[in-house]
Amino acid sequence: MTETPTAPAVPKRVLVIQAHPDDVEFSSAGTIAKWVNDGANVTYCSITSGDKGSDDPGMTGEHLAAMREIEQQAACDVLGVKELRFLRYKDATLVADLDLRLTLTRVIRQVKPDVLLCMDPSMRWSGQEYINHPDHLAAGEASLAAVFPSARDRMTFPELLAEGLETHKVNEVYLFATSSPDVWVDITDTMEVKLRALNAHASQVRDWDPREMILEWARGTAAANPHKDDSTGEFAESFKYFKLE
Numbered sequence: 153m154t155e156t157p158t159a160p161a162v163p164k165r166v167l168v169i170q171a172h173p174d175d176v177e178f179s180s181a182g183t184i185a186k187w188v189n190d191g192a193n194v195t196y197c198s199i200t201s202g203d204k205g206s207d208d209p210g211m212t213g214e215h216l217a218a219m220r221e222i223e224q225q226a227a228c229d230v231l232g233v234k235e236l237r238f239l240r241y242k243d244a245t246l247v248a249d250l251d252l253r254l255t256l257t258r259v260i261r262q263v264k265p266d267v268l269l270c271m272d273p274s275m276r277w278s279g280q281e282y283i284n285h286p287d288h289l290a291a292g293e294a295s296l297a298a299v300f301p302s303a304r305d306r307m308t309f310p311e312l313l314a315e316g317l318e319t320h321k322v323n324e325v326y327l328f329a330t331s332s333p334d335v336w337v338d339i340t341d342t343m344e345v346k347l348r349a350l351n352a353h354a355s356q357v358r359d360w361d362p363r364e365m366i367l368e369w370a371r372g373t374a375a376a377n378p379h380k381d382d383s384t385g386e387f388a389e390s391f392k393y394f395k396l397e
C-alpha cells in the first residue's frame with residue numbers, strides 16, 4: 153500500500169460537490185480556505201439546497217431552500233470560494249441514478265477541475281451513534297462515477313459533446329466525511345475561518361455554537377495522523393485520496 157503522508161501540492165482549480173449546504177463546512181472548509189489562500193480557484197456545487205433540513209412546523213421547503221442558498225453563499229464568501237452552483241435536486245430523496253451522473257459529468261466538463269472533492273460513498277455508518285445520510289452516499293457515488301469514467305470518456309453521454317462539452321480528466325480526488333483517510337491537511341491556520349463559514353449556516357446551527365465540537369474533531373483528526381511529528385499542527389482535516397493515472 154502506498155501511503156501519502158502529507159497533502160499533495162496546492163491545486164489550481166478545485167470542484168467541490170456536496171449533497172447539502174453545510175456538508176463541506178463541517179468536513180473540509182479548513183482545507184478549502186487554505187487552498188484559496190494559496191491561490192486555488194474553487195467552485196462549489198451543491199446538489200440539493202437542503203429543503204428538508206428543519207423540524208419547524210411553520211417552515212416550507214421552498215423558504216428553507218432559499219434561506220440555505222443564501223447561507224451557503226455567505227459561507228463561500230467567508231472562504232473566498234469564487235463560484236457556487238445549486239443543482240436543486242430534492243433533499244432527502246437523492247439517488248445516484250444516471251440522471252444525476254449525467255448532470256455531475258456536465259458540471260465537471262464545464263468547470264474542468266484538476267482536483268475534485270466529494271463525499272465518501274462507502275461510509276454507511278460510523279461507530280454506534282451515526283448512520284450516514286443516504287443523500288451523502290448518493291452524492292459521493294454519483295460524483296465518483298462522473299469522474300470515472302463519464303467525464304473522461306468520449307462515448308459516454310454523447311449529448312454532452314453535442315453541447316460542446318469536451319471530455320475532461322480529473323487528476324486527483326479527495327473524499328471527505330470518510331472512515332478510511334490516508335491524507336491529512338493541517339488546518340491550524342484556517343480553523344477560525346472554518347468556524348466563521350460554519351456559523352454562516354444560521355438555520356442549521358441556530359443557537360448551538362459548534363465551536364467546541366469542531367475543535368475537538370479537528371484536534372482528534374490531527375492526533376490520528378499516523379505520520380505526525382513535531383511540526384504537525386494542532387488541527388487537521390483528513391481525506392481518502394486518489395491520484396488518477
Ligand SMILES: [Zn+2]
Nearest residue numbers: 171172175285
Ligand atoms: Zn448533509
